[in-house]
Amino acid sequence: MEPIGVLKDGQIYDLQTAEALNIDGNTIKADDSKESLEILRHSTAHLMAQAIKELYPEAKFFVGPVVTEGFYYDFKVNSKISDEDLSKIEKKMKELADRKLPITRHETSREEFYEEFKNDELKQAVLKNIKDEVITVYKQGDFKDLCRGPHLPNTRMIRSFKLTRVAGAYLGGDEKNEMITRIYGISFFDKKALNDYVTMIEEAKKRDHRKLGTELELFTFNDDIGAGLPMWLPNGARLRSKLEHILYKAHRIRGYEPVRGPEILKSEMWKISGHYANYKENMYFTTIDEQEYGIKPMNCVGHIQIFKNSLVSYKELPKKLFEYGVVHRHEMSGAMHGLFRVREFTQDDSHIFCTQNQIKEVIFEVLEFVDSLLKLFDFKYEIEVSTKPQKAIGDDTFWEKSTKGIMDALDEKNIKYGIDEGGGAFYGPKIDIKILDAIGRKWQCGTVQVDMNLPSRFNVEFINDKGEKEQPVMIHRAILGSFERFIGILTEHCAGEFPFAIAPTQVIFVPIAEPHVVYAKELQKELLENSIDSEIFDMNESLNKRIRMAEKQRVPMIVVIGDDEVANQTIALRDRRKREQSNLSKVEFIELLNEIIKGSRI
Incomplete structure (x- = not known):
């Protein structure tokens, strides 16, 4: 198989960049591996942009990244583009691929690029986010775009692709900006892999929970009420109630205590927790008696205050609090997607307060809980450890120690796991549960997060065996993730044929x-x-x-x-x-x- 890139320290470089920067690493070949597909799909995104530019000469382009479901490109044209136009763009892409155009990397200065694209507001918007004085541009035929790569060496290698849908997107993801056009696509080196994917997409359309939700009268949305705010109809409410009852009993048998925190807290609480500094853009705020309040996006702060309500002895640890907590998060209008992405949802949330020595025991017990629940609904699943994100609280020592503790616990039980670099919560590393549905799609649901930051910030204490006050570890835990998202996934997984126990x-x-x-x-x-x-x-x-x-x-x-x-x-x-x-x-x-x-x- 032909080499197409280099992998070093988790970073993917195309061959031209590796040569220019004198980078040695593991060779990436055109074999449908995760790394090779990233190079292919990024190159396919540029091929799509080139085709759009030939069909719509006035087109202006923003960004075209690789994402979990393939790739997309955001752009602006004078015409309205719909799903019916995708075949026309695909045909032009095939023509361009057949020209076997070299894809070449060039370095230029900010000033030169600015001058060349001074009348292109989208290119100027991209340039604002790049601080480097020397920037890279990739060319293929008459098309070029500002890009770091990685790319294939030639368009001839782009053979098996499909454009999947057209959507609207706010420029830069900010709903205050104008709405531009986004086209999604997918590509593989292997034609069979593409055909299998297309078959899966067709099956997914039949199973779409929005379609089934309407047919089975489970839930509805109403623009008069507001975007991202689901309303549960009697059938859906019965299904949800049965799921809640199964889960409630399972919690109680495992020693969890039900609690209920308020849905609105003074902003001072969110400042102490770090949400105000690290999560404010996702929150809703209001003012009462000249005091700012934040509607909770998470349940952890309320559970901390409930734990602190009385002084707890070490004999009571681990102390497990759980709540079906309603939370609100500010999601972009363009990101709404049925029950998968909403602004109000209910978490099957728990916070477990324990000692350092109890962390492994708690993690093992939670994973047993996860396993028993997912087996009930015939889900297979995978586990990932998510590490420190860019926006985080706590020093490096905490993050290294906590992350190693999670990995050691999983290793001890020979539990296989992957690594999601930078995917942790801002207050601590976490274990993410990725479930696999009946047609092979992967979904993020449950999570286990080890946190010593919030107990420290809120001065959470218990009385240890020496009669002294000591800070506990706080473990955030959700198994379903949210009832809304899980029910959406389950609806598609079983194509509306719900298990008898929860059928509406x-x-x-x-x-x-x-x-x-x-x-x-x-x-x-x-x-x-x-x-x-x-x-x-x-x-x-x-x-x-x-x-x-x-x-x-x-x-x-x-x-x-x-x-x-x-x-x-x-x-x-x-x-x-x-x-x-x-x-x-x-x-x-x-x-x-x-x-x-x-x-x-x-």
């Missing part, structure tokens, strides 16, 4: 005729007393049509009731999931459903 409607009764409705209502009441939700399809339609309507609701079980069932107090059961039919007594039926629910405990 678990049984649909279909009475054959009017005389059978009374017995259906009796059964419905008995199921409700067992916390099982059901509906009765007695609308003025034919029996076959009502059964088809029930099938479309994706309920686990359908029960048809006729003369024999009423006379014998039995039911004719259709298990949609197992594709089985059976006749049971009423008592057997209820026992069967309760056994299924019992098997869903964690």
Whole structure:
């Protein structure tokens, strides 16, 4: 395979940059590895920009980075570009790739670049974010752009790609700025990998939780209410409540105590915690009696104050507090995406206060909790350790010690993990749980974060075995991440076919005729007393049509009731999931459903 770059100290360099800067490292080849795909996709982004420039000569370009789902480019043209235009741009990209254009790196001064693009406001906006006096430009044919790379040596290597969607984006991610156009795409060296990805995308469209959420009447959004503020309809609220109950019981069995903190705190609290300095742009503020308050984006500060309410003995540690905490975060309008990215959400949040010697024990217990819950929903998952971000509190010694402590704990149990450099919370390193859904996509959900900064800032103490005051370690922990995001992921994972234990409607009764409705209502009441939700399809339609309507609701079980069932107090059961039919007594039926629910405990 052809060399395309060099990897040194975690940094990717293309061949031209490595030669110019005299950098030696591990060779990156065109093999669909993470590093090689970054080079390919960045180059494909430039190829797309070149195609857009030929099709729309007035086009101006902002940035075109590689992202988790491929790449994108932000740009501005006079025409309105829609998804229907993507095939035209793809065709032009193929033409350019076939020209086998060399991709060359050039150095220039800020002044020269500024003068050349003085009438291009987007290029000037990019230049403002670069402090270097000598900057790099990459050229291919008649197209060139300000860029650090890395890039392939030639467009001939860009063969297997697809443009996936058009979106709007605020210039620089700031919603105060103008909205420009963004096109997303994906590329691989291997054509089969691209075809597999396209197949996955098509399947993802069928499973889109926004589409299923509407069809199954789970949730809705209303612009009159506000962007990013989901409203749970009865079906969705029932599903969510069942998930909450399963999780609540699991917490209590594991020794967690329920608490509830306020949703609005004085800004002084957020200044002490560091959120004001490091997270303010993501928060909402208001003024009450000339005092500034911040609406909580996280639950940790409230839990700290609850812990401090009484002096705790070492014998009570680890002390585990948990809350289904509603939080609000300021997300950009263009970033909203169904339940995945909202401005109000509820975390299955916990904060565990423990001693230094208990950290490993707590981490192991949390990971067991994660494992049992994700297995319940048939999720596979991966673990990553996220290290110190650019904006952080605490000295390097704390970060090195805490990060090493997490890794040592995982190593001790032979738990495999990856590293997410710079992905930690601003107050400490963390373990991130990445779940894999039914079609192979990876999602960030749960997290475990070791924190000694906030206990220090708030003077949190307990009485140790010597009768002295000592600072505990605080471990932030969420398993689902948020109910909203997890339900969105779960909806797509199971394509709306929810497990029986949390299905919004678990049984649909279909009475054959009017005389059978009374017995259906009796059964419905008995199921409700067992916390099982059901509906009765007695609308003025034919029996076959009502059964088809029930099938479309994706309920686990359908029960048809006729003369024999009423006379014998039995039911004719259709298990949609197992594709089985059976006749049971009423008592057997209820026992069967309760056994299924019992098997869903964690």
